[in-house]
Amino acid sequence: MAPVPEQGPVQQLAAAGLHPPLHGVAEEGVALRDIAEVIGRHLDVPVTSVAPEAAEEHFTWLSPFMSLDVPVSNTLTRELLDWQPTRLSLLEDLAKDHYFHTPGHHLTSPQDATCAGQAVPARRGRGETGI
Incomplete structure (x- = not known):
């Protein structure tokens, strides 16, 4: 009979009926x-505060989500899985240009297209965006 592999901490918790939230976020x-x-x-657009009483009108269907305060913690993920974030933080990643394409910008690599969830278009002639 083959030896039974040891269960890791996540499997032990699951076997006990516990399913703690594990968040793979770099920052909290x-x-x-x-x-x-x-x-x-x-996007070169102004960012302004919206008073809570004006949020529903401003954000329409998004307003219930915009008013939530749902912090996440990576503490359990780090402890249980011995995990450390290795990639950019959310704000560092958003600061890169790959999420924001301006008209006339050619997508040239799969990384460029990732943000839009679209295939990389074929090269176009001068002046054609291909988007």
């Missing part, structure tokens, strides 16, 4: 305002 407590400021900077 990123404010929505900080995310909006990075996006606004790239």
